[in-house]
Every structure is written in structure tokens, then in C-alpha cells.
Amino acid sequence: MAFDLSPRSPSADRAYQMLWDCRFCGTKKLLGVEHRHCPNCGAAQDPQWRYFPSDEDKKEVADPDYVYAGVDRICPFCGQPNSRNANFCKECGGDLSGAQDAAVRAAIEKGSAADTGVAADVVLEKHQAEMARIQGKTGQSAAMPKWLPIALILTLVVCVGLVAAFLFLRNSTYDVQVQVSDVSWERVVAIGQVTTLTGSGWRDSVPPGAYNQSCSPRQREYQVPEQYECGTTRIDRGDGTFIEQPRYCTRMRTESRTDSWCSYSYDQIMHVRDARAGGGPDQPLQWPNLSLGFRETEMNREQKLIVRFTGLGDKANQTYEYVVPNEEESTWRQFRPGQTYSVKFNRLEQAQWDSLSLTN
DSSP, X not given: OOOOOSOOOTTTSOOEEXXXXXXXXXXXXXXXXXXXXXXXXOOBOOGGGEEOOOTTTOOBOOOTTOOOOOSOEEOTTTOOEEOTTOSBOTTXXXXXXTOEEOOOOOOEXXXXXXXXXXXXXXXXXXXXXXXXXXXXXXXXXXXXXXXXXXXHHHHHHHHHHHHHHHHHHHHOEEEEEEEEEEEEEEEEEEEEEEEEEEXXXXXXXXXXXXXXXXXXXXXXXXXXXXXXXXXXXXXXXXXXXXXXXXXXXXXXXXXXXXXXXXXXXXXXXXXXEEEEEEEXXXXXXXXXXXXXXXXXXXXXXXXXXXXXXXXXXXXXXOEEEEEEOGGGXXXXXXXXXXXXXXXXXXXXXXXXXXXXXXXX
16 A cells, blocks of 8 residues: 655644654653653654554644655664754754754554554664564575485486487387288368357357347446545654554445346357268379258367378387478378388387388
8 A cells, every 4th residue: 555655734633743762861752843852861752662652642743844755765874863954964964965864763653553653673673674684694594404406406317318318219219010901081160050150148248140139127236446534554754753544454345236137149160061072193182072051150160180100010010190390292292102202200109200211
């Protein structure tokens, strides 16, 4: 959630004072705007020690001339927080042109576990942040089990080994003698039939091309997102004040509107049969004669140029089928039953048909 922290008048948001505890003399619940120094020992306010007050300790900024100028700037010479509008430190007169912004507390939800109304242990927070930084710098090795790197290395070795074995089996080849047992072609036309189906649904779901539509008004429910106020967020503005802004959540609301519910008919082509033609290499390729029945239509055509082989030697009695690419019809016509070829097989027992070589 984004928060608006741009300069604004006191009437835009009611500004309340952050609290801070003096870490030198122990005075507690000092006001972020009114007490820029500890009234007990004179120590300068440290923005890191500011915190959100409880409702009982909450005090609105009373100065009628107060205008939010932005996050305080910390004097690089004496550490005094100064107004965003100041050019020189009000404490020591130092130049603020290179001053850093004051620390800002993270926004919290009012009434949450983080909204304690007491000062945070800044020393502990810094220690935890430093430990997190060191742990991140060392790559979280302290939390890693000793066996995990070994397991990862072994897994990597196994994966590399499997890939290497697959590549070897795929690329390592040996010669096999095969003999042409049959040469044929086949042409298939898939035939579909137009079937009329019916359906119903809201108008925006009626399929294109639907006909015989009959629509009637009906109440349709929609899920509509809506926002509602579900709490209050406290936002540190970095100048010793904070504001409270409503926190909004989203929920779904059911809403009914009049829409059209339609019944309709539509056509769908469903595969019903195939028409086939086939022959040998000495016959011209031709498509089967089609005799289309009631509401039948052609769906698609497929051609296959087939050469079947029988293995010889160690591959005796094993059969293989080679489908020649359609653009290589002239090559396919050169195959004849009884011809012997040499073809390379890889160790996965896959034939490399582009290596076919006539041996007789």
C-alpha cells in the first residue's frame, strides 16, 4: 500500500507527536515536536529512538503554525535533527546541504502486535540487522547442513552422467543390413459430417455462427470487488510527527443485473470415416474417389510414401518402416523389393534413415 507523505497543511491530516526516550538520563515519553532536546539533561533528540505512542499518550500537534515540510535532516557535524526547510543546523550552524534523512519507523497497523506504545530496542535491532548482513555475506553457510553440498555435487554428477550417456547412445552408431520387403503409397481423406447441436447460456457465451437463437431476460449474478475500511495505519513522517490513515481491504460483493439467457443451435463437424487409396511405386498417386453422404464434408488429406524393410544378420526377421518425405517421391520410386541396403542404427535402436546406402 502506498502512503502519501507529500507536504500538506494540518487540515489535510491530523498530525500527532511521536514519542522518544532519552537514552542518556532515561526520561521517557518525550514529545517528538515539542522536545527537540531532553528537558532533563539537554541531550539532543535521536530520531532512531522515536516510537508511536499508545492512545492514552497520543498528543496532537498544537502549534497553529506547524506545516509538514518533510523528513528531518540530520546534521553531519553534531547529529541534531533539523527541519527539512533548514539550510544550516540550528544547534551548531553546520551546513546541511549534504545531510542525510532522519530514520523513519516502519508504518504499522493500529492495534497490531507491533503497535506497543513503547520504545523499540534500537541496539537489539541494529545487532540483528548486522547479524543478518553477516549471514547474508557468508551465503548462509552456517545454516546449511554439512551433507547438502556433497548431495548437490553427487546430484550434479549423476545428471551430467545421464546426459552424457544419452548423447553417447544417440550419437554412437553401427551398421545394419536390411532388405526391402515392400514399397507402397497410401492416400487418406478424412471425412466428417455436419452435426447440429443445441446449447444454452448467457448472450456473451453464445458461440460464433450459432443460429435459431431464442433469448429471454434473466437476473445474472456478478462478483464485484469493493473496498471497505478495515483498520488504521500509523505512518511516521520523519519530523517527529505521525499521521493515521484508514486501511482499506478488498472483498467480493454479489450483484445482480438483467441479462439475456439464450438457447441456440450450432453446427459441428465430427469425423465419421476415412476414404483410402493405395498402390505400389509403379502406379500413379491418386486420391480416392469421394462419395459424400448427407451433410458430409472433407476434413483433411494425408499422403504416405512407405518403404518396409526386413533386417538381416543379427536383425533377422525384424521389420522396419520408413516413411519417405513427400517431396522425395522420385527417391521413393527407386526402391524395389529384394534390394539390400546398409543403414546406421544408434545405441537407442533408432534407424538413421538418411544414412541409407544401397549395397546390391
